[in-house]
Each structure stands twice: as C-alpha cells, then as structure tokens.
Amino acid sequence: MLGLVSGNTPESRGRVLDLLRLASPDALVLSVSVHGGGAGRYPFVQRLVAGGDEQQPASLSQAATGDPAVIIRQDLDTIARTATSPHVVLALPDNVDAVSFLAELWRTPLGRTPLSDHYDLAPLAAGVDPGRLLSDLRCVHRSAHVFGDRPQAVPLTVAEAAARLVEAAHMMVVRDGRGEDGSRLEGSRALLAHLNPSAEILLDAGDRDSAPLTTLTRSDSTWAAGGLADRLDPVASVVRRRGIDHGVASVLWRSRRPLHPERLAESLPQVMPAVVRSRGHVWMATHPGTVISWRSAGRHLELREAGRWLEDGDTEGWRAASPQRRTLASWYWDDYYGERRNEILLTGAELDEDRLRAALDAAVLDDRELALGAEHWACLPDPLLGAAAQDPEG
Structure with missing residues (x-):
C-alpha cells in the first residue's frame, strides 16, 4: 500500500x-x-x-x-x-x-x-x-x-x-x-x-x-x-459546502448562457474583492468552442483555454473525456449548445451572495444577443482573452 x-x-x-x-x-x-x-x-x-x-x-x-x-x-x-x-x-x-x-x-x-x-x-x-x-x-x-x-x-x-x-x-x-x-x-x-x-x-x-x-x-x-x-479534467463538478462558518461562505454560480467578456470584466470589481478562492469553468461568447478554466486565489484571477467542449459525433473527444465529465455532459446536455455551461464556486469571508449572483447574471448574453448567434459573438470586444479564430460552428 x-x-x-x-x-x-x-x-x-x-x-x-x-x-x-x-x-x-x-x-x-x-x-x-x-x-x-x-x-x-x-x-x-x-x-x-x-x-x-x-x-x-x-x-x-x-x-x-x-x-x-x-x-x-x-x-x-x-x-x-x-x-x-x-x-x-x-x-x-x-x-x-x-x-x-x-x-x-x-x-x-x-x-x-x-x-x-x-x-x-x-x-x-x-x-x-x-x-x-x-x-x-x-x-x-x-x-x-x-x-x-x-x-x-x-x-x-x-x-x-x-x-x-x-x-x-x-x-x-x-x-x-x-x-x-x-x-x-x-x-x-x-x-x-x-x-x-x-x-x-x-x-x-x-x-x-x-x-x-x-x-x-x-x-x-x-x-x-x-x-x-x-x-x-477542466469540466468537473465542484463540491460546495453550504452555510456560513465563522463568516466563511461558498457561493456556487451556474448559467446556461455564454458570458459577454466585456461585461464580465466590468463585473469583476464587484465579484472578486472578498473572494479568497474560486474555481470552475466558463463558456465565453467570443470562444464558443473552447472550455475556459477559471481559477483565482487571493487577488489573482486566471482564465485559460482548457480544451474543447464535447460535441455530438465527436467520438474521439468523448472517449478522451473522464467518466465523470461524460456523465455531467449527459445530465446537462442541450440539443443546440451541447454541454456548454458556466459553473464557478467562490469562497471567501463575508460574501454578499445576492450581489455576486446579480453581477454574474448581468454578464451573460441577453435574449437579443443570444439570438444573433456565434458569428456575431466572435465580434464582441474581449478585454480578458482577446480575439479568437473565427469558429461559428465550434
């Protein structure tokens, strides 16, 4: 042993x-x-x-x-x-x-x-x-x-x-x-x-x-x-501890809409100051085919490209994914967007959960922007990751 x-x-x-x-x-x-x-x-x-x-x-x-x-x-x-x-x-x-x-x-x-x-x-x-x-x-x-x-x-x-x-x-x-x-x-x-x-x-x-x-x-x-x-695996379910202990709390935020990178950047001063640690993955509108990993510790936030989202018919991608990810993809699968989703766990002292959720909810695409499709999303200003290669199908 x-x-x-x-x-x-x-x-x-x-x-x-x-x-x-x-x-x-x-x-x-x-x-x-x-x-x-x-x-x-x-x-x-x-x-x-x-x-x-x-x-x-x-x-x-x-x-x-x-x-x-x-x-x-x-x-x-x-x-x-x-x-x-x-x-x-x-x-x-x-x-x-x-x-x-x-x-x-x-x-x-x-x-x-x-x-x-x-x-x-x-x-x-x-x-x-x-x-x-x-x-x-x-x-x-x-x-x-x-x-x-x-x-x-x-x-x-x-x-x-x-x-x-x-x-x-x-x-x-x-x-x-x-x-x-x-x-x-x-x-x-x-x-x-x-x-x-x-x-x-x-x-x-x-x-x-x-x-x-x-x-x-x-x-x-x-x-x-x-x-x-x-x-x-960059797409894995995080475990949340519920409740508040000595002022410490964890907030789990999820969304099935892509994030507008400019609005996300503008929301960070409201989201991050009290956060000690956060981790997860996000769906960025300007990079629709790419999993973006989200990690922060202290006041440093890192967003990094971390592979591709699973697609219908991508046998090699499904085979390479972990069993946990394949299960999660099946649970969350959308007929149009596949497994794409945002999931971030934020931990810190004296977190204002309502404020965090409101700031992140405001950063996703609204109905009008969502209807314009990936070709339009690729033209959005992106101060966080920069421009991606044109990949409307991805």
Missing part, C-alpha cells in the same frame, strides 16, 4: 509523518525534495528512504537530475521488489502539485509494469500551518515553481499553490497554532472546510494520539478509481 503525505511547511509535514508512523510503526518512508528545473532544465530530485520493519530497516539517501515522476516511479518499483514492509509512505514537498504529480506517476509508460500492480493508494494527508496558509493565500505578487505532470516546474502564484495543496488532501492535520487566538484558529479551520468540503480536518493539540490517522494506513478504492488523471 502507498500512503501520501504533504504539508504547507516542513514542520507541518513532519508532524503528520510522526503521527502516521505512530499509527503504522513499520511503514517505510520515501521523502522527496525537488529543486531547480527552470528555463527548460530538469530539476534536482533528492530522496531519503527511512524506516521499515525491524527485520529489514532502511536508511538511504539518493540524488538525481531528471523527471521527478520518472525517478520516483523507479524508486517505488525498486521498493516494491525488495522491501518487506506492506506500507510505504511517499512524503511530497510543498512545491509538488499532488494530484497532477500522482496522475503522471500512476501513468504507465510503454513496456513498464503499472504501479497499481504493486500498490493500492491510501488517502493523502496534508499538514497545515494555519498562519502560513492565510499568509500564502494572500500572496499573489510572487510566483512559486511547482512540479506536477511536466518534468519542468510550472510557475504559479504562491496563493494558487497553497490552495491546490489544501484541495488535494483527504485529511488535514491543523497545527495547534501556538500564538494564535482561538477565533482565528477556528476561522482557519472553517476556511479549510470550505476549500475542501470532502476532507476530514483534525486539530493537532500536541498530544501523541495517532488513532484518527489509522484510516491513512488502509487503501482507499475511490482515490484512484477511474484514473487519477480524470481529476484534472
């Missing part, structure tokens, strides 16, 4: 490892650090193997330059063939995007044995220092170089990298926040619950009770079900 650990600081990651090793004393830990790799160069990957059972203890440090996923896959292959421990823990640093990295790690190169033949995946546990998290989620003025499904690092804002780490976890262990007042700690915990509603959140009060982490020593059949890469 392969367990997974990460953290937004080395100390928070180390604390989860300590608790996990109490829950599974014979676990063998493969700790990874990744450095460099800018300007097209491969990064430097350091690995430390430690632990194991009493009959076969391990302590080994290795370093190599290359594709991190390839190097770690080879390490895990070797461990599977030589170690006797039934539980291996992969400890990832905070500059690795866990979901995209694991999707690449789990991909089977031609002629190689799949890792799934050797390992069942256990849930991913993330250690969280709440003070550092709140600071990072505001940091959009500098970039972090994060490794995922590509050998070279991809620049993300520090805020985006912090949000992705939280969203990847199945369980979060929140440090006791020494020096933090109780209300701030509970506010941080509420924010974590909205950023990742499906995760279990544990407050680490400094005791040595590892019982809650025993679930991390067992495989989770849903983690890799359907393929890890399916979690990266």
Whole structure:
C-alpha cells in the first residue's frame, strides 16, 4: 500500500509523518525534495528512504537530475521488489502539485509494469500551518515553481499553490497554532472546510494520539478509481459546502448562457474583492468552442483555454473525456449548445451572495444577443482573452 503525505511547511509535514508512523510503526518512508528545473532544465530530485520493519530497516539517501515522476516511479518499483514492509509512505514537498504529480506517476509508460500492480493508494494527508496558509493565500505578487505532470516546474502564484495543496488532501492535520487566538484558529479551520468540503480536518493539540490517522494506513478504492488523471479534467463538478462558518461562505454560480467578456470584466470589481478562492469553468461568447478554466486565489484571477467542449459525433473527444465529465455532459446536455455551461464556486469571508449572483447574471448574453448567434459573438470586444479564430460552428 502507498500512503501520501504533504504539508504547507516542513514542520507541518513532519508532524503528520510522526503521527502516521505512530499509527503504522513499520511503514517505510520515501521523502522527496525537488529543486531547480527552470528555463527548460530538469530539476534536482533528492530522496531519503527511512524506516521499515525491524527485520529489514532502511536508511538511504539518493540524488538525481531528471523527471521527478520518472525517478520516483523507479524508486517505488525498486521498493516494491525488495522491501518487506506492506506500507510505504511517499512524503511530497510543498512545491509538488499532488494530484497532477500522482496522475503522471500512476501513468504507465510503454513496456513498464503499472504501479497499481504493486500498490493500492491510501488517502493523502496534508499538514497545515494555519498562519502560513492565510499568509500564502494572500500572496499573489510572487510566483512559486511547482512540479506536477511536466518534468519542468510550472510557475504559479504562491496563493494558487497553497490552495491546490489544501484541495488535494483527504485529511488535514491543523497545527495547534501556538500564538494564535482561538477565533482565528477556528476561522482557519472553517476556511479549510470550505476549500475542501470532502476532507476530514483534525486539530493537532500536541498530544501523541495517532488513532484518527489509522484510516491513512488502509487503501482507499475511490482515490484512484477511474484514473487519477480524470481529476484534472477542466469540466468537473465542484463540491460546495453550504452555510456560513465563522463568516466563511461558498457561493456556487451556474448559467446556461455564454458570458459577454466585456461585461464580465466590468463585473469583476464587484465579484472578486472578498473572494479568497474560486474555481470552475466558463463558456465565453467570443470562444464558443473552447472550455475556459477559471481559477483565482487571493487577488489573482486566471482564465485559460482548457480544451474543447464535447460535441455530438465527436467520438474521439468523448472517449478522451473522464467518466465523470461524460456523465455531467449527459445530465446537462442541450440539443443546440451541447454541454456548454458556466459553473464557478467562490469562497471567501463575508460574501454578499445576492450581489455576486446579480453581477454574474448581468454578464451573460441577453435574449437579443443570444439570438444573433456565434458569428456575431466572435465580434464582441474581449478585454480578458482577446480575439479568437473565427469558429461559428465550434
């Protein structure tokens, strides 16, 4: 079995490892650090193997330059063939995007044995220092170089990298926040619950009770079900936590009409100021055939072309889409517009839900504009994405 650990600081990651090793004393830990790799160069990957059972203890440090996923896959292959421990823990640093990295790690190169033949995946546990998290989620003025499904690092804002780490976890262990007042700690915990509603959140009060982490020593059949890469599909349903916790709320906005890019740009000052994190996908009138991914963390919003909408008769596109996306497309299918739709989840403190919805509703095309069709939409001013190639049928 392969367990997974990460953290937004080395100390928070180390604390989860300590608790996990109490829950599974014979676990063998493969700790990874990744450095460099800018300007097209491969990064430097350091690995430390430690632990194991009493009959076969391990302590080994290795370093190599290359594709991190390839190097770690080879390490895990070797461990599977030589170690006797039934539980291996992969400890990832905070500059690795866990979901995209694991999707690449789990991909089977031609002629190689799949890792799934050797390992069942256990849930991913993330250690969280709440003070550092709140600071990072505001940091959009500098970039972090994060490794995922590509050998070279991809620049993300520090805020985006912090949000992705939280969203990847199945369980979060929140440090006791020494020096933090109780209300701030509970506010941080509420924010974590909205950023990742499906995760279990544990407050680490400094005791040595590892019982809650025993679930991390067992495989989770849903983690890799359907393929890890399916979690990266740009059109996926987001999970919303309802209610308001310590002022934190999440608003899910949906629409079946394309967005007018100029009006959307004008609405952003009303939509974004109180939003800590938002994500989803949108249907932009000027790019009718293209899925536009929507991601924001802190005050940085990124809109990016992320593939094509599914069409009737596009056998290759349907085959390449994840099972979840195919199901969603069937649910939301329109005979004329297909799967096209907007879905954005916005999370923040003291959000005015009515104001958010009104601003976004005002940004979609009205009946008159909708009736003019895609050929007219392509001529609309677009300060967000710029002009697209003429593709009225797309």
